[in-house]
Amino acid sequence: MESMSDDxxxxxxxxxxxxxxxxxxxxxxxxxxxxxxxxxxxxLFREGEEAEEFLxxxxxxxxxxxxxxxxxxxxxxxxxxxxxxxxxxIFPGGTYPATAEAVEETRALGWRREPIDALLRRYxxxxxxxxxxxxxxxxxxxxxxxxxSTERVAQRIARALVRLARQVGRPVExxxxxxxPLTREDLANMTGTxxxxxxxxxxxxxxxxxxxxxxxxxxxRRPHGLVSIAEDLPDPAPPGQREGSTT
Amino acid sequence: MESMSDDxxxxxxxxxxxxxxxxxxxxxxxxxxxxxxxxxxxxLFREGEEAEEFLxxxxxxxxxxxxxxxxxxxxxxxxxxxxxxxxxxIFPGGTYPATAEAVEETRALGWRREPIDALLRRYxxxxxxxxxxxxxxxxxxxxxxxxxSTERVAQRIARALVRLARQVGRPVExxxxxxxPLTREDLANMTGTxxxxxxxxxxxxxxxxxxxxxxxxxxxRRPHGLVSIAEDLPDPAPPGQREGSTT
DNA sequence: CGTGTGTTTGAGGCACGTCAAGTGTCGTGG
DNA sequence: CCACGACACTTGACGTGCCTCAAACACACG
Numbered sequence: 001m002e003s004m005s006d007d008x009x010x011x012x013x014x015x016x017x018x019x020x021x022x023x024x025x026x027x028x029x030x031x032x033x034x035x036x037x038x039x040x041x042x043x044l045f046r047e048g049e050e051a052e053e054f055l056x057x058x059x060x061x062x063x064x065x066x067x068x069x070x071x072x073x074x075x076x077x078x079x080x081x082x083x084x085x086x087x088x089x090i091f092p093g094g095t096y097p098a099t100a101e102a103v104e105e106t107r108a109l110g111w112r113r114e115p116i117d118a119l120l121r122r123y124x125x126x127x128x129x130x131x132x133x134x135x136x137x138x139x140x141x142x143x144x145x146x147x148x149s150t151e152r153v154a155q156r157i158a159r160a161l162v163r164l165a166r167q168v169g170r171p172v173e174x175x176x177x178x179x180x181p182l183t184r185e186d187l188a189n190m191t192g193t194x195x196x197x198x199x200x201x202x203x204x205x206x207x208x209x210x211x212x213x214x215x216x217x218x219x220x221r222r223p224h225g226l227v228s229i230a231e232d233l234p235d236p237a238p239p240g241q242r243e244g245s246t247t
Numbered sequence: 248m249e250s251m252s253d254d255x256x257x258x259x260x261x262x263x264x265x266x267x268x269x270x271x272x273x274x275x276x277x278x279x280x281x282x283x284x285x286x287x288x289x290x291l292f293r294e295g296e297e298a299e300e301f302l303x304x305x306x307x308x309x310x311x312x313x314x315x316x317x318x319x320x321x322x323x324x325x326x327x328x329x330x331x332x333x334x335x336x337i338f339p340g341g342t343y344p345a346t347a348e349a350v351e352e353t354r355a356l357g358w359r360r361e362p363i364d365a366l367l368r369r370y371x372x373x374x375x376x377x378x379x380x381x382x383x384x385x386x387x388x389x390x391x392x393x394x395x396s397t398e399r400v401a402q403r404i405a406r407a408l409v410r411l412a413r414q415v416g417r418p419v420e421x422x423x424x425x426x427x428p429l430t431r432e433d434l435a436n437m438t439g440t441x442x443x444x445x446x447x448x449x450x451x452x453x454x455x456x457x458x459x460x461x462x463x464x465x466x467x468r469r470p471h472g473l474v475s476i477a478e479d480l481p482d483p484a485p486p487g488q489r490e491g492s493t494t
Numbered sequence: 495c496g497t498g499t500g501t502t503t504g505a506g507g508c509a510c511g512t513c514a515a516g517t518g519t520c521g522t523g524g
Numbered sequence: 525c526c527a528c529g530a531c532a533c534t535t536g537a538c539g540t541g542c543c544t545c546a547a548a549c550a551c552a553c554g
Contacts, residue, residue, distance in 0.1 A: 066389060068397035069479060076389055087382050090375070097386045120375055127374035128337070128367055134381040135334050139344045141388035142313060142323055148395035149439030150315035153510070183532065192396030194511060199534060215519060215532055232316060400542070430500065441543060446502060462500060462551060 025123045032115035036108050044100035044108065051089035051096050053110035057081055060106025061168070061180045064098045065189070075189040077140075078103075078180060080168055087134065090116055103181055148192050151232075154201050156191040158230040161211070165220055174212060175221035183216055272370045279362035284354050291347040291355065298336035298343050300357035304328055307353025308415070308427045311345045312436070322436040324387075325350075325427060327415055334381060337363055350428055395439050398479075401448050403438040405477035408458070412467055421459060422468040430463055 009030055035058070038044055044055065047066060062079040076098050079085055088094035090113060111119070120127045147156050161178070169176040184195040184202065191198070202218075205211045210225040211218060220226060228235055256277055282305070285291055291302065294313060309326040323345050326332055335341035337360060358366070367374045394403050408425070416423040431442040431449070438445070449465075452458045457472040458465060467473060475481070 066393050068393055070397070072397060074393045074396050076392070087378065088386075091379055091382070094382075097389060117375075120378075121371040124368040124371050124374060127371060127378060128364075131334065131367075131374060131378055131381060132338055134378060134385060135338070135341075138381060138384050138388065139335075141385065141392060142344060145323070145388060145391050145395065145439075146313050146315055146321045148392065149321050149436075150317070150319055184534095185532085189396075192392075195533085196512080196535090197510060199532095200510095203534075213533095431502095432500085442501080443503090443544085444542065446500095450502075460501095 025126055028123065029111075029119055029126065030109065032119065033109040033111050036110055038102040038106045038108070040102055040104055040106075042102050042106075044102065044106075045086065045096045047096055047099040049096050051086055051094040053086065053112055054084070054089040054116050055086050055100075055111075056084045056109045058107040058109060060102055060104045060108075062106055062108075063101050063103050063186075065101065066098050073189050074192075075186060078164070078167065084130075084133065087130065089113060090120070153191065153193045153197055155230055155232060156193070157187060157198060157201055158226045160187060160190045161218065161220060162223070162226050162230055164218075165223060165226075169220070172219065175219050176223060178218045178220070181216040182218055272373055275370065276358075276366055276373065277356065279366065280356040280358050282354060283357055285349040285352075287349055287351055287353075289349050289353075291349065291353075292333065292343045294343055294346045296343050298333055298341040300333065300359055301331070301336040301363050302333050302347075302358075303331045303356045305354040305356060307349060307351045307355075309353055309355075310348050310350050310433075312348065313345050320436050321439075322433060325411070325414065331377075331380065334377065336360060337367070400438065400440045400444055402477050402479060403440070404434060404445060404448055405473045407434060407437045408465065408467060409470070409473050409477055411465075412470060412473075416467070419466065422466050423470060425465045425467070428463040429465055 009026060033056075036044075036055075038060070044062065045051075045053075057079045059081050062083075062085070064076040064079065064085060065073045066076055068074055079100075085098075085100065086096060088097065089111075092113065120130070147159060151159075164178050164180075164182070165176050168179045170179045171177075184198040187202075188195045188198045202211060202213055205225075206213060208225070210222045210229075211220055213219070225235070227233075256273060280303075283291075283302075285307070291309065292298075292300075304326045306328050309330075309332070311323040311326065311332060312320045313323055315321055326347075332347065333343060335344065336358075339360065367377070394406060398406075411425045411427075411429070412423050415426045417426045418424075431445040434449075435442045435445045449458060449460055452472075453460060455472070457469045457476075458467055460466070
């Protein structure tokens with residue numbers, strides 16, 4: 001019991017989200033939570049259901065999706081250890097705005113409405129921290145809206161990859177591995193395009209040496225190349241490649 | 248001085264944002280604020296500047312915009328009385344995520360970081376209320392992302408109009424007037440398209456009797472028609488129109 | 495009464511979606 | 525351990541929704 005507590009506490013602390021909370025806040029918080037486990041492909045909750053629990057991921061990865069009017073799925077974002085979701089559960093009558101599905105074996109901490117409400121009112125720092133996280137999310141979403149409104153598909157895919165690299169990138173010798181199972185369709189659903197277009201763009205980048213892909217895996221070999229595409233800059237000469245056909 | 252206080256207090260209370268706060272919270276809050284006035288077309292703050300004040304609009308309308316990479320503007324949303332913005336000002340080092348420009352004569356209340364921080368920690372209800380507003384904004388933005396990802400231009404324009412009707416719609420005899428100056432370009436910047444396409448769509452709807460437009464003004468004559476387009480439903484027969492060519 | 499800002503309309507092109515086939519790869523059960 | 529089936533991915537051909545550019549019009553304001 002004790003060791004499990006410590007385990008969860010340190011996991012919570014390791015995540016970026018709760019680093020600023022004091023020990024007592026954290027202990028108070030985690031005491032009121034219940035831990036849940038989910039198998040790969042299991043859904044944590046569904047869009048539209050009444051929101052019961054506010055969740056913080058301890059381990060694993062979760063895909064948050066919404067359903068488009070004609071049935072296609074739109075990926076809101078991926079969650080990893082330390083990420084929170086379902087903030088609406090704090091308010092009575094709220095419904096989950098998205099569906100959450102584990103894409104790996106996943107563990108999470110859940111708080112029901114009353115405890116989390118008590119927590120927020122008892123530890124203002126907790127609420128302020130949550131506000132900060134929400135503000136960041138608002139900013140991210142506004143960025144995404146801007147991108148979808150003004151940028152071409154290739155730029156958006158590049159941005160999605162860069163974002164994923166920051167979030168779940170793991171350095172490997174070849175470059176940066178995106179450490180989650182990621183299909184072309186996932187990428188399409190993140191950027192508002194189709195899996196066909198994503199496929200074409202990725203093979204193009206593959207021949208340019210920018211990425212290396214295998215089934216459900218992406219390795220970014222030249223991050224800067226992606227950034228250039230995202231920012232619509234002239235292509236920086238990749239190391240060891242000959243150029244000379246611009247005219 | 249007293250009457251001015253009362254004036255602002257009641258204005259604050261009238262807005263949907265602060266209705267849940269108690270009297271002392273509200274009084275405490277408004278005491279720490281400073282009032283500002285802005286002429287039409289004056290900018291309250293610019294994207295990227297260091298965020299100095301958290302703002303609540305008392306009267307008038309404000310356009311929140313972001314700049315796309317190649318200079319075109321994307322409209323995040325419009326603010327009316329009771330709406331808040333620049334929540335980032337609460338956190339040290341934050342920068343405004345958008346540019347705010349008054350599109351009418353506007354008055355607003357502003358709080359600097361220290362007072363608002365004190366307020367949040369002193370009145371947890373204030374923070375919880377702010378969280379709720381932020382959660383709603385997150386939901387709205389996710390909806391917009393979904394729309395931009397999956398829907399055609401006409402649907403998105405219809406949705407934008409429906410949304411505006413809810414927010415700033417004023418019943419007039421002809422239908423519902425959108426009570427703010429709104430150009431085709433504004434609508435384009437709200438929906439990720441061009442003013443040309445918006446113009447074409449609107450003239451089509453005008454001949455169908457769904458809207459009536461004048462320069463910078465839009466009146467929605469058949470709200471249900473717009474909703475049908477937004478939801479991609481079969482066109483409901485408008486009152487007094489003949490049909491019979493479906494096969 | 496002009497000048498600017500908002501708006502309409504047309505012609506043309508392209509980026510991307512759509513549909514159709516096909517290849518490779520993983521996991522599973524015999 | 526192999527064979528099958530499902531899933532992930534590729535590639536081509538084709539269509540089209542919307543952007544782009546150019547021109548002219550109309551209303552509002554000084």
